[in-house]
Structure formats: structure tokens, C-alpha cells
Amino acid sequence: MRGRVARNAFALGSAGLVVLGIAGCNQSKPEGQSSQTPLKIVEQVQIDEQGKEVKADQAAAPTDPAGDGKATCPPVSIAMAGALNGPDAALGINIKNGVQLAIDKHNAANPGCQVQLKPFDTEGDPQKATAIAPQIVDDQYTIGLVGPAFSGETKATGTVFDQAGLVSTTASATNPTLSENGWKTFFRGLANDAVQGPAVANYLKNTLGYKKICVIDDSTDYGLGLASAVRETLGPIADSGCNISVKKGDKDFSAAVTQVKGVSPDAVFYGGYYSEAAPLTQQLKDGGFTGTFVSADGTKDPEYVKQGGEATKGAILSCPCGPATGTFADEYKKKFNADAGTYSAEGYDLGTILVKGIDSGAITRPALLDFVKNYNGQGVARKYQWTPTGELTTNLIWIFKVQ
Numbered sequence: 001m002r003g004r005v006a007r008n009a010f011a012l013g014s015a016g017l018v019v020l021g022i023a024g025c026n027q028s029k030p031e032g033q034s035s036q037t038p039l040k041i042v043e044q045v046q047i048d049e050q051g052k053e054v055k056a057d058q059a060a061a062p063t064d065p066a067g068d069g070k071a072t073c074p075p076v077s078i079a080m081a082g083a084l085n086g087p088d089a090a091l092g093i094n095i096k097n098g099v100q101l102a103i104d105k106h107n108a109a110n111p112g113c114q115v116q117l118k119p120f121d122t123e124g125d126p127q128k129a130t131a132i133a134p135q136i137v138d139d140q141y142t143i144g145l146v147g148p149a150f151s152g153e154t155k156a157t158g159t160v161f162d163q164a165g166l167v168s169t170t171a172s173a174t175n176p177t178l179s180e181n182g183w184k185t186f187f188r189g190l191a192n193d194a195v196q197g198p199a200v201a202n203y204l205k206n207t208l209g210y211k212k213i214c215v216i217d218d219s220t221d222y223g224l225g226l227a228s229a230v231r232e233t234l235g236p237i238a239d240s241g242c243n244i245s246v247k248k249g250d251k252d253f254s255a256a257v258t259q260v261k262g263v264s265p266d267a268v269f270y271g272g273y274y275s276e277a278a279p280l281t282q283q284l285k286d287g288g289f290t291g292t293f294v295s296a297d298g299t300k301d302p303e304y305v306k307q308g309g310e311a312t313k314g315a316i317l318s319c320p321c322g323p324a325t326g327t328f329a330d331e332y333k334k335k336f337n338a339d340a341g342t343y344s345a346e347g348y349d350l351g352t353i354l355v356k357g358i359d360s361g362a363i364t365r366p367a368l369l370d371f372v373k374n375y376n377g378q379g380v381a382r383k384y385q386w387t388p389t390g391e392l393t394t395n396l397i398w399i400f401k402v403q
Contacts, residue, residue: 039305039313040339043323044399049195051202054396060378062328065102065352066109071359073113077141078103078354080117080347081132081157082149082172083124087249087275090303091343092124092149095171097336098347099146101328104335106355115355118142122153129153130160137164143365144169144354144372146347151175152221158183167369169353171346174297174320175225179389187372187386189346191320191395193222196297197229199397200269200318204294205237210266213294214242216256216280218272223248226296227271239263246276253280257287266291273298278307285311297321300342305402315402321346322381323398349379 046054080099082092096119103117120136122129129148136142137160145161145168148154154173161168162183169187170178176194179186204210215238217227224245231238242263244256253276260268268284268291270277277299284293295304297319305312324332324340328348332340357371376385385393 039402041300041302041305041315041317041400041402044316044401046396046398047199047203047207047318048396049199049202051199051204051206060383062349062380063352063356063377065106065355067106067356067359069109071106071110071113073115073358073363075114075116075141076143076358076363077116077118077139078351079120079136079139079142079145079147081120081122081129081136081145081147081153084119084121086123086125088124088150088273088298090274090301090341091172091298092121094301094341094344095146095149095347097332098171098340098344098349099351101332101335102348102351103355105331106352106359110359113359115358116141117351120147122148122150124150124153126152126156130156133157133160137161137166142166143363143368144357146171146350146354148173149343150222151178151225154178154186155221158186161185165365165369167354167365167372169350169372171350172297172321172343175221179391183390185369186390188390188392189350189384190322190381190392191397192391193226193229195395196318196320196397197226198233200226200294200296201230201233203318203399204267204269205234208267208292210292211237212239212263212265212267213237214239214244214260214263214265214268216242216244216246216268216270216272218248218250218270218276219245220248220272222298223271223273223296225271227269230269230271239265242268246272246280248272248276250276251279253283254287256280257283257289260284260289261287264291267294268292269294270299271296274301274304274307278304278312281308282311297342300400302339302341312402317400317402318397319400320395320397322379323400324380326380328380345379345381349381349384352379353377353384
């Protein structure tokens with residue numbers, strides 16, 4: 001998701017939505033004041049590309065990575081690549097933990113087939129990912145990959161993995177153009193922003209009825225791409241007087257706050273990550289913005305709530321990521337002493353698919369690639385089946401709320 005994209009491009013990045021009602025001009029964190037109960041991100045409904053509710057299918061049980069316990073295999077490993085340190089590390093750690101849970105459940109049930117997880121920290125930086133990619137493909141034991149996590153680093157490394165024939169399943173990179181590169185090893189484990197952007201925009205204008213929206217992006221592949229799709233779908237509702245770009249790493253948003261206040265919109269949409277969304281949310285509220293703050297799945301993480309404090313209360317969030325529910329949520333909490341976060345379910349599901357392939361006898365890169373190409377099964381987050389370009393055959397978006 002890092003790197004620049006033309007403003008009018010329909011290229012996007014990680015996908016999701018944070019919509020948050022902000023009222024009044026009070027300070028974000030009044031001294032001596034705190035929530036009566038901790039704020040949490042809670043799932044609400046699924047929506048389609050038109051922003052309309054779609055009932056979740058609760059019928060099928062998710063595939064269990066434990067299998068029948070009879071699997072046998074030689075030493076093999078699955079790599080995970082993503083930000084494990086740095087300002088956006090929570091997103092990468094969520095994925096790694098999900099994959100780890102799937103592999104640990106598999107290994108505990110199958111003494112004759114022990115699969116190793118090899119994590120690689122990219123810090124979400126395309127340059128660091130480019131240096132790490134050869135290490136992954138040069139490891140003869142590594143036959144599958146979950147990652148990279150962000151669109152920018154995926155764009156920078158996809159050809160390396162494709163040339164090596166290494167199946168690469170991403171739990172979070174949502175820039176639509178990633179599936180247009182001709183890569184035969186790329187599989188996206190969630191909806192892309194060509195679905196997310198219109199769904200978010202239609203939800204804002206059709207379901208919530210907003211008439212004037214400011215759109216801000218963080219100039220990354222992810223943030224700019226998502227914001228561009230939102231702008232295009234909103235049309236004239238995206239006010240040209242507050243079409244704003246900031247930079248990843250910015251902490252002072254006073255100029256953007258002034259511009260937003262001058263337009264007095266019903267809402268602000270921000271395409272970016274939680275490390276910038278939290279201070280932006282606070283500064284908009286402190287500056288007197290009384291509309292609705294809107295962001296993306298890069299923001300849909302407990303760290304946003306933690307860093308943004310009371311300013312995040314009432315946030316409505318959408319994300320192509322699925323909610324953590326049932327047994328998976330309980331097992332994750334028990335193992336990591338933390339609630340499953342954004343992309344945890346996708347990490348778990350993709351890890352499960354890869355170990356199921358290994359259990360089936362797909363213990364080489366070509367065989368595991370073929371297994372994933374032809375896979376059709378239910379996961380915790382959704383059903384997984386892919387088109388020839390590595391996109392899911394079914395794409396829906398979840399709406400969440402901070403409460």
C-alpha cells in the first residue's frame with residue numbers, strides 16, 4: 001500500500017471503513033475523564049457494493065486445520081511477511097498470530113506432519129520487503145507464503161514470488177491492480193478496494209444520507225487508491241473545496257483541519273492507517289468539526305481506539321476483513337491473551353488452507369500452488385474460492401462500530 005498512484009486511478013489498497021460521529025468542540029480527552037467501559041470494535045452488518053445490507057451466511061462450519069490427525073509430510077515451512085515492527089505493526093501481528101494459531105492446531109493434531117512458520121518483518125516498507133523476498137524464495141523448505149500484508153510491498157515483490165512459483169496468499173493487501181500483473185501465484189484473501197471503495201461511498205451517501213463529504217488521503221498506494229475510489233463514487237458529494245492529501249508519518253494536521261472547517265462537511269473520509277487516523281480524529285474534534293469522521297481498515301484496529309481515546313466513540317467501521325467469532329475467537333484469545341484483530345481471521349483461514357494442502361500431499365511449490373488454485377472451502381471469515389487472477393469469487397464488506 002505504499003508508493004504513489006495517480007489521483008484519478010481506481011487503484012486502491014487495504015480496504016475498510018471507519019465512520020465516526022464527532023460532536024462539539026470539547027477536548028478529545030478531558031482531564032480526569034474516561035469511558036465507563038472500554039471501547040471495543042463490534043461487528044454490525046455486511047454490505048454489498050451498493051452499500052445495502054446482506055445477511056451473513058451462518059450455515060457452513062469453517063474448515064479445521066487439525067484435519068483427521070493422520071497427515072504425514074517431510075519438513076516443510078510456511079512464510080509470513082508483513083509489518084511486525086513500526087507504526088503499523090499491529091496489523092501484521094494480527095495476521096501472524098492467525099497463521100500461527102492454524103499451524104499450531106495442525107501440528108498438535110498431526111505428529112507425523114510438523115509444519116514450521118517462518119515470519120519475516122517488512123515493517124510495511126516496500127524497500128525492506130524487496131530485500132526480504134529473496135530470502136523467502138531461496139529457502140527450499142518454504143512452499144507457501146501468507147503475505148505480504150500491504151499493497152505497496154506486495155506490488156514490489158509479486159514478480160519475485162511469481163518467478164519462484166511460490167504461492168502467495170495475502171490477508172490484507174487490497175489494491176485492485178495487484179491482480180492485474182499477470183502473476184500466477186497471487187491470491188487475495190478478501191475483497192479489494194474496487195469493491196470496498198464504492199461500497200463505502202454508497203453506504204455514506206445512500207444509507208447514511210450525507211450530502212457533503214471531505215476526502216483526505218495519506219498518499220500511499222492504499223490510502224490514495226481507496227480515497228480515489230470513494231471520490232469517484234461519491235461524485236459531486238465529494239466537495240472539491242476539501243480534497244486533501246497528507247503524508248504517511250504526519251502528526252500535525254492543522255492545515256487539513258482548517259480546510260475542513262472552512263467547508264463544514266457532513267463527513268470526512270480518510271484513506272490511511274490508524275497511526276495517523278488517531279491524531280487526525282482528535283485534532284478534527286478539538287478544532288470544532290461536528291460531522292462524521294470516516295476512515296478505512298488500515299484504521300480498523302484496537303490501536304486506533306487506544307490511541308484516539310474518547311474521540312473514537314461511536315465510530316462505524318467497514319472492512320473487507322471478517323469478524324472473529326465463535327471457537328476461533330475463543331482460541332485466539334486464550335493463546336495470545338488478546339482479542340483477534342483486523343485480518344486475524346484471514347491469517348488463520350489462509351494458514352488453514354495451506355496446511356490442508358500439505359496434508360493432502362501437496363508438499364512441493366507446484367503442488368501447493370495447484371491446490372490453492374482449485375480450493376473451495378469455508379473459513380472463519382468467509383468462503384474461499386479464487387478466479388484465475390487470484391480474486392475471490394464472492395466479495396462482501398463488513399460494517400463495524402466502536403462502542
